[in-house]
Amino acid sequence: MAGARIVAVEQRRPDLRFPFPENFAGRLTGRLVEAVGRRAKYLMLDLEGGDVLVMHLGMSGSFRIGGDLPGLFHHDRSKDPAHDHVMFRLSNGAEITYNDPRRFGFMLLEPRAGLATHKFFRDIGVEPLGNELDGSLLAKLFAGKAAPLKAALLDQTLIAGLGNIYVCESLHRAGLSPRRAAGTLARKDGSPTARANLLAGIIREVLTEAVTAGGSSLRDHRQADGSLGYFQHTFRVYDREGEPCPRAGCGGMVARVVQSGRSTFFCGACQR
DNA sequence: AGTTGCACCTGGCTGC
DNA sequence: TGCAGCCAGGTGCAAC
Numbered sequence: 522m523a524g525a526r527i528v529a530v531e532q533r534r535p536d537l538r539f540p541f542p543e544n545f546a547g548r549l550t551g552r553l554v555e556a557v558g559r560r561a562k563y564l565m566l567d568l569e570g571g572d573v574l575v576m577h578l579g580m581s582g583s584f585r586i587g588g589d590l591p592g593l594f595h596h597d598r599s600k601d602p603a604h605d606h607v608m609f610r611l612s613n614g615a616e617i618t619y620n621d622p623r624r625f626g627f628m629l630l631e632p633r634a635g636l637a638t639h640k641f642f643r644d645i646g647v648e649p650l651g652n653e654l655d656g657s658l659l660a661k662l663f664a665g666k667a668a669p670l671k672a673a674l675l676d677q678t679l680i681a682g683l684g685n686i687y688v689c690e691s692l693h694r695a696g697l698s699p700r701r702a703a704g705t706l707a708r709k710d711g712s713p714t715a716r717a718n719l720l721a722g723i724i725r726e727v728l729t730e731a732v733t734a735g736g737s738s739l740r741d742h743r744q745a746d747g748s749l750g751y752f753q754h755t756f757r758v759y760d761r762e763g764e765p766c767p768r769a770g771c772g773g774m775v776a777r778v779v780q781s782g783r784s785t786f787f788c789g790a791c792q793r
Numbered sequence: 794a795g796t797t798g799c800a801c802c803t804g805g806c807t808g809c
Numbered sequence: 810t811g812c813a814g815c816c817a818g819g820t821g822c823a824a825c
Contacts, residue, residue: 538801538821562819580818581803604803623802625819641821668796677820684818739818760817782798784816 522554522566526612533606537621538579542630549574549609549630561645561681573633575641579625586745588616646679649724654680656718660707663717670706671699671780674724683724686737686759689786691727693758693768695720698792699778699785730755758786766791 530546542548553569566574578584585599590613599605599618607619607628619626629641636642646662647653662679663670673679674688683691692699697716706717713721731737736750744750753759757767758775766773766788773790 538819577819579801579820582818621802622804623817625801625803666795672796675819686818737818781796783819 522609522611522615522617523557524554524613525615526551526553527609528612529608529610531608531610533608537582537606537624538627539629541628545628545630548572554611560642561648561677562684563642567633571633573631573636575629575631575636576619577626577628579621579623579627581623582619582621582626584745585618585620585747586615587618589614644678646677646681649680649682650728654721654725656713656721659721660713660717661711663703664707664711666703668703669699669780670697670701670703671785673703675781675783680724683728685783686756687724687727687731689759690757691720691724693787693792694727695723696768696791696793698789699780699787701793758788761786 527549528551530549532541532546535541549568552572554566555569556567558565558567562577564576564578566576568574588610599620601620601622604620604622604624605618606621606624609615609617609619611617619628631639647658663673666673668676670692671688674683674691675685689699695716697720706714706720708714731750731752734750734752734755735744735748737753737756738750739753761775762777764775766775768788768791771788771791773788775786775788778785778787
């Protein structure tokens, strides 16, 4: 999309999770896409003229890239046209389709200058794959917190972009209980414990591996070219309730509990 | 100020 | 086969 111009937008319903911005298709049509980026789990298209098209996939949203792209792929017709809510046609022949059965996703069109103070973005935390995240920062973020480690890691105002799967997987690899108080990863003086340093490294490792594997394909989810992600085959605990703990010599069993309304999968034997 | 729970939706799966 | 009940990748917001 970067460097291409939006030549047509078809918006097939008035809302997703929120109503579409006023005159959404009209304001996008004819605009040049200057850059494509991301912040936390928000996709950002920088548009000519200073606006940003912000898009979130929610739980079930996905983009498919098709159309006539010289030298690139051409995907089959959508298998789920009932939930194809928005189509973008670009000057380079690409046709981008947004599909979202549950409609928890949303799209915003905001001035670039105001984004940093927008209520959806002003409190967003640190990027887990950025240079800032290390044991020291984790300790600083978690110091004094009685909240469970699981809840703290899912808190997007602390670390931005960790979801339920990767939190469960990271905690298992780190051998840390999701129920442990987040504050126990900081010493009294705010310096990191060995656990904090370990966890910070593991978060980076898990995310990097997941990205390399093309993400996790649950149910019918696909990458933008229709191919499958493979990281789900390497899940050690997520959605593996009742299975033996994969840690060598552990002998425990993967359990499922509910924390702040979300499923947590973990091994009570080796995660302390 | 910090936390918790609800709400927003549809569809897939399980068990009766 | 039908149907009720439960569960799902997230997060904004109201209520404590």
